[in-house]
Amino acid sequence: MNRLQSVLGLELPLLQAGMGGIAGPELCAAVSRAGAGGALALYKEPPERARELVRAVVASTSRPFAVNVIPEVSGPALCRAQLRAALEELPAHAFVTSFGLPDAGAAHDVVRSGRVLVIQVGTLHDAGAALRLGAGVLVLQGTGAGGHLLGELPSARLLHETRARYSDAVLAVAGGVATGADLARMLARGADGAMAGTLFVPTVESAAHPYYKQRVADASADDTVVTTRFDIGWPGRPHRVLRNSLTGKAPRRPATFIATTWAGGSRLPVPRYSAAVPVAATVGRVEEMAMYCGRSCSRVAGQHPVAAVVEQFRRAYEAAGRSHETSTEGGPWKKRSSR
Ligand SMILES: Cc1cc2nc3c(=O)[nH]c(=O)nc-3n(C[C@H](O)[C@H](O)[C@H](O)COP(=O)(O)O)c2cc1C
Structure with missing residues (x-):
């Protein structure tokens, strides 16, 4: 058992990323039951709904899981209120993941509650x-990561620099990990574990739209692009x-409503260029x-149940540990060899 596993009580040194709208109670609980660290995304959820969502996870797993906040999006007041509601419902072995730095008050509430604070x-x-701020675990996000980018370094480089400066810190890497062999390679470079988001987007328990799941399952790395277009x-x-019809060089089109979605317990219109998934x-x-x-989407395929995805991940991780194998092959579901 390595340090990340013992600090968070996990069978596998793997964390699922909180993913607003996608990582609800079903995904979080399924990942937790599979022995990795599930995460319930609180995104912009009002505190009372955060409380209900946490209760739903507690009802379906007795293993460790996290609630995930994004202080930059929720704002400090909502973030702190979400955490206070969640902390009242969370079992002692649960933990909190924050995307970016929370303010000192929110961090203090988590640390004082005895839960581990994980900051990306x-x-x-x-x-x-x-x-x-009291983080017990750092998640170091590299530029290959899916979603919102916090820095400008590839994960291996950020890991190298952080390990050199903070030799005793518990460090997980985010971005570029979708197989057990990816994880083993990061551990060999000095990480204690990893966080993965994209790996879980196409799973059966993810709440992503079926079209989006299929696009991720079919995609390879070069089908992704970094953009500031989705800024609403x-x-x-x-x-x-x-990549889609808005991410190229095409001039910005009117930000009229293009869809409706379900968020925070109600149906809402979605403007073009919204950050909503x-x-x-x-x-x-x-x-x-x-x-x-x-x-990492190059090594993610199919719409499989979380239990099967994590089991395959675990087998590849154990095999890589046995043979010191550092191949990026993910196993029978691998679709292409490109990275
Ligand atoms: C669909 C999607 C949604 C995300 N939403 C969140 C979020 O709500 N909170 C958060 O902490 N991180 C979020 N992230 C970023 C992840 O924490 C993490 O940095 C990223 O998933 C790692 O790269 P990977 O997707 O290649 O595994 C999201 C990532 C993806 C792919």
Whole structure:
């Protein structure tokens, strides 16, 4: 058992990324039951709904899982209220993952509750700040990651720099990990574990829209692109997405409504260039929406149940550990050899 496993109580040193709209109770609980760290995305959920969602996870798994917040999107007041509601419902072995630095008050609430605070960062500077806020685990996000990008370094380089500066920190890597062999390679470079998002987007338990799931399952790394086009609702942050009809050089089109979706417990219109992802309940021009996807998609295939995905991941990880194998092959579902 390595340090990440013992700090968080996991069978596998693998964390599922919180993914707003996609990582609901079903995905989180399925990942947790499979022995990895599931995460329930609270995104912009109001506190009372956060409480209900946490209760749904607690009812379906007795293993560790996380609630995930994005302080930059929710804002400090909502973030703190979400956490306070969640902390009242969370079992002692649950933990909290934050995308970017939370404010000191929110961090303090988590640490004081006895839960481990896991903070995802993209720079060495923020790694130091996260440790000072009391983070027990850092997630180092590299530029190959799917979704919103926190820094400008590939994960292996950020890992190298952070390990050199903070030799005792518990470090997981995000971006570029979709197979057990990927994880073994990161561990050999000094990580204690990894976080994966894209791997879980096409799973049966994910709440992503079926069109989006299929696009991720079919995609390879070069089908993804970093863009600032999806800035409505999340300005100023580059996102790695699947290329679509809005991501090329085409001039910006009117930000009229292109779909409706279900978020925070109600149906809402989606403007073109919104940061909202297409979910199962989205109706409209799904192809034009932000389909977050990491370069690891080359090694993600099919729409399989989480239990099977994690089992395959575990077998490849154990095999890589036995043979010191560092191949990127994912196993029988691998679709192409490109990375
Ligand atoms: C569809 C999608 C949605 C995401 N939404 C969130 C989120 O709500 N909260 C969060 O902490 N990170 C979010 N992320 C970023 C992940 O935390 C992580 O950096 C990324 O998934 C790692 O790269 P990978 O997708 O290639 O595994 C999202 C990523 C994806 C792919």
